[in-house]
Amino acid sequence: MERAGGNQEGETQSIRQVIAASFIGTTIEWYDFFLYGSAAALVFPQLFFPYSDPLTATLASFGIFGVGFLARPLGGLIFGHYGDRVGRQTMLVISLMIMGIATFVIGLLPTTYTIGIWAPILLVVLRTIQGIGVGGEWGGAVLLAVEHSPEGRRGFYGSWPQMGVPAGLLLGNTVLLPFATLPEAQFLSWGWRVPFLASIILIGVGLFVRLRISESRAFRQVQDSHTESEMPLVEVVRSYPRNILLAMGMRVAENGTFYIITVFVLDYVTKNLGLSRGIALWGIVIAAAISLLTTPAFGALSDRFGRRPVYLFGAVFSLLFSFPFFLLLDTKATVLIWLAIVVFLVVGHDPMYGPQAAYFSELFGTRLRYSGASIGYQLASIVGGGISPAIATLLLAWAGGEPWLIATYTALMAVITIVATYLASETFEEDIAAERPEEQGVAAGQTG
Numbered sequence: 001m002e003r004a005g006g007n008q009e010g011e012t013q014s015i016r017q018v019i020a021a022s023f024i025g026t027t028i029e030w031y032d033f034f035l036y037g038s039a040a041a042l043v044f045p046q047l048f049f050p051y052s053d054p055l056t057a058t059l060a061s062f063g064i065f066g067v068g069f070l071a072r073p074l075g076g077l078i079f080g081h082y083g084d085r086v087g088r089q090t091m092l093v094i095s096l097m098i099m100g101i102a103t104f105v106i107g108l109l110p111t112t113y114t115i116g117i118w119a120p121i122l123l124v125v126l127r128t129i130q131g132i133g134v135g136g137e138w139g140g141a142v143l144l145a146v147e148h149s150p151e152g153r154r155g156f157y158g159s160w161p162q163m164g165v166p167a168g169l170l171l172g173n174t175v176l177l178p179f180a181t182l183p184e185a186q187f188l189s190w191g192w193r194v195p196f197l198a199s200i201i202l203i204g205v206g207l208f209v210r211l212r213i214s215e216s217r218a219f220r221q222v223q224d225s226h227t228e229s230e231m232p233l234v235e236v237v238r239s240y241p242r243n244i245l246l247a248m249g250m251r252v253a254e255n256g257t258f259y260i261i262t263v264f265v266l267d268y269v270t271k272n273l274g275l276s277r278g279i280a281l282w283g284i285v286i287a288a289a290i291s292l293l294t295t296p297a298f299g300a301l302s303d304r305f306g307r308r309p310v311y312l313f314g315a316v317f318s319l320l321f322s323f324p325f326f327l328l329l330d331t332k333a334t335v336l337i338w339l340a341i342v343v344f345l346v347v348g349h350d351p352m353y354g355p356q357a358a359y360f361s362e363l364f365g366t367r368l369r370y371s372g373a374s375i376g377y378q379l380a381s382i383v384g385g386g387i388s389p390a391i392a393t394l395l396l397a398w399a400g401g402e403p404w405l406i407a408t409y410t411a412l413m414a415v416i417t418i419v420a421t422y423l424a425s426e427t428f429e430e431d432i433a434a435e436r437p438e439e440q441g442v443a444a445g446q447t448g
Contacts, residue, residue, distance in 0.1 A: 018148045019160040021213045022141040025096055026164025027171060028206040029137045032103035032199050034172040036127060037259070040065040040389075041266035042180065042277055043192045047111040048120045055397055058267060062390040064124055065263070068131035069386020075135020076374030077233055083140055083370035084232040087219060088147075091370075092140040093210050099133035100203030102126045107196025139374035142357035147219065147366070147432060149358075152303055155428065158357035159299025165353065166291030166345075169262060173285045180277055219366060232371040236364065240372050243363040247376025248383075249420025250311065250359075253318050254352040255384030256413040260406070261287075261344050264389040268329065269337065272401055279334050283341035294346050298354030307359040307428050311421050314351030319414035321348055326403040352417070362427035384413065 044064070045057035052060065075095070083091045106126050112119040141161035149157035175198065179191035229235050237244065262284055269280040302310040321344055328340035364372035388409075395405035 015148050015150070015157065018213050019145050019157055021092075021209045022145045022161035023164055023167070024209050025092060025206045026137065026141050026161045027167040028164075028199070028202045029096060029099045029134055030165050030168025031172045031175075031202065032099050032130065032134075032168075034169050034262070035103065035176070035195055035199070036068065036106070036130065037065060037263040037389075038173060038176055038266060038281075039192055039196075041263060042270070043188060044123070046188060047113070048123055050112055054271070055393070058271075058393055059390055060120070062263075062267075062393055064120065064127050066382075066386040066390055067124055068127045068134070069381045071128045071131025072135035072378040072381050072386075073375065075132035075137075076139060076378035077371070078132070079136025080139055080371035080374040081232050083136075083143070083374075084229055084368060088140040088144045088370065089210070089213055091136055092144070093207065095133045095136040095140065096203060096206050096210060099130055099137065100199055100206075102129040102133065103196055103199045104203075107193045107199075135374070135378050138377055139370045143219075143361055143370055143373065144213065146358050146361040147369075149432075151431075154358040154362070154432065155302035155307065155355050156296055156300040158361065159296040159354045162299070162353050162357050163292055163295045166288040166295060170285055170288035170292070173281050173288070177278065177281055177285070180281060221366070229367050229371075232368050233375075236368040236372045236375065239368065240364055243424075244372060244376045244379075246420050246424045247360050247363060247373070248380040249416050250352070250424060251356075251377060251380035251417070252384045252420075253315050253410075253414040253417035254349060254356065255381050256388040257318050257322075257344065257410055258349050258353075259385040259388045260392055260410055261341055261349070264392045264406075265329070265341065267389070267393065268396070268403070272396065272403075273329070273332055275332060275337075279337060280341075283338040286338055287342040287345040290342060290346050291350055294350040295354045298351045299358065300354075302355035302358065302428060306426050307355045307362070308421060308424060308426050310351050310355050311359065312418065314348055314353075315414050315417040315421055317351070318344070318348035319411050319418065322407045322411040322414065323404070325410075326407050330403070359424075359427060362430055362432065363424070366432070388413075 040061045041058075044061040045052075045054065049057035049060045079091045079095060106123070109122055109126070110119055138161075141164070142158055145161050146154050146158040172195065175195040176192075179187060179194055182191045265284070266277065266280045269275050270277045298310055298314075325340050325344050328336045331337070360373045360377060361369055363376075391409060392406045395409060396403065399405045
């Protein structure tokens with residue numbers, strides 16, 4: 001009995017180390033990724049597209065923001081392939097280094113005033129590298145957490161790497177805030193660069209933590225049985241086409257509305273409403289701080305009531321709140337703007353994002369889980385988050401500064417997610433290590 005208790009204690013300790021490593025690593029990666037989003041709204045139009053009119057400059061800046069999302073599926077494919085063949089832990093270390101180096105170099109990048117057209121070209125290259133890094137990050141981080149989790153707690157433990165998103169958002173905007181209050185000339189000259197350069201310190205912390213974690217038991221079983229997939233991408237598309245499409249649909253509203261709330265709002269509040277950039281930044285900081293609590297709470301609720309009802313709640317709320325969100329913003333009242341941002345992020349986004357890691361992981365078998373979850377997650381980021389700020393900017397211009405077309409666009413994304421979630425099967429009581437029906441006979445054929 002004493003030995004069993006000791007094993008259980010050691011297993012618990014291992015889970016704690018894994019979720020700590022996943023949380024810290026994803027926080028750092030998303031800090032890096034979100035810094036670009038804030039800079040795309042507040043800085044890059046003036047520094048990298050200074051000779052364009054304001055609308056064109058903003059669209060170009062948000063267009064490069066979207067490039068990172070176009071690169072994310074590539075990162076998901078590359079890291080998913082090797083994550084299903086080599087393991088999750090190694091890929092996490094590599095993705096963290098890729099993201100950190102790219103972010104640091106953005107902080108050193110000369111502007112168009114100095115090197116001309118090469119400035120936006122280099123920005124595109126570095127944003128692409130960022131996208132590849134974060135595209136490989138998500139799958140490895142959530143799979144380590146979910147596959148290490150005890151039965152009945154996957155939603156809760158799987159939400160910890162998800163918490164890296166609000167934590168990175170909170171950290172990035174908190175670091176940016178004091179520099180954003182500098183005089184305009186100082187902020188555009190050097191103030192915006194400091195948060196990018198500071199990321200190199202965080203990368204060292206992340207690497208130290210991630211190098212200490214072990215591979216998951218579920219994947220070690222695959223390695224021990226020598227049933228790793230030779231071509232994970234081909235096999236996952238052949239075995240799980242429906243689940244990949246459903247995961248994409250389930251992600252559209254979660255991802256698209258998130259970047260409307262956290263990126264486009266910065267541009268909308270400052271340029272369309274004529275308010276200070278600090279108002280929107282503070283709203284995002286408050287919302288992100290609350291999300292650190294609500295994301296694991298909704299993950300835990302999905303362990304008790306199922307993934308689908310919790311996820312559907314968030315999607316339906318996002319549909320219903322699309323128009324009230326902009327009504328609150330247009331009051332120009334600081335408290336109501338903060339309320340709009342907080343409510344949409346916490347009550348609409350978080351019920352989807354909290355259970356998402358466990359839900360998407362459970363849709364695929366262990367042999368193909370990294371590839372399957374990554375492809376579904378990252379492909380949706382193109383049609384969801386990647387283009388949503390640019391689309392919102394265009395819709396705002398077409399509507400003469402009125403936000404109702406954007407609200408309609410947000411509502412349509414929610415409808416897509418509601419339908420996909422309704423069609424998805426419930427997975428929260430399934431064995432994460434069990435062979436799924438879609439793969440029966442495939443692994444055995446490889447060993448024969």
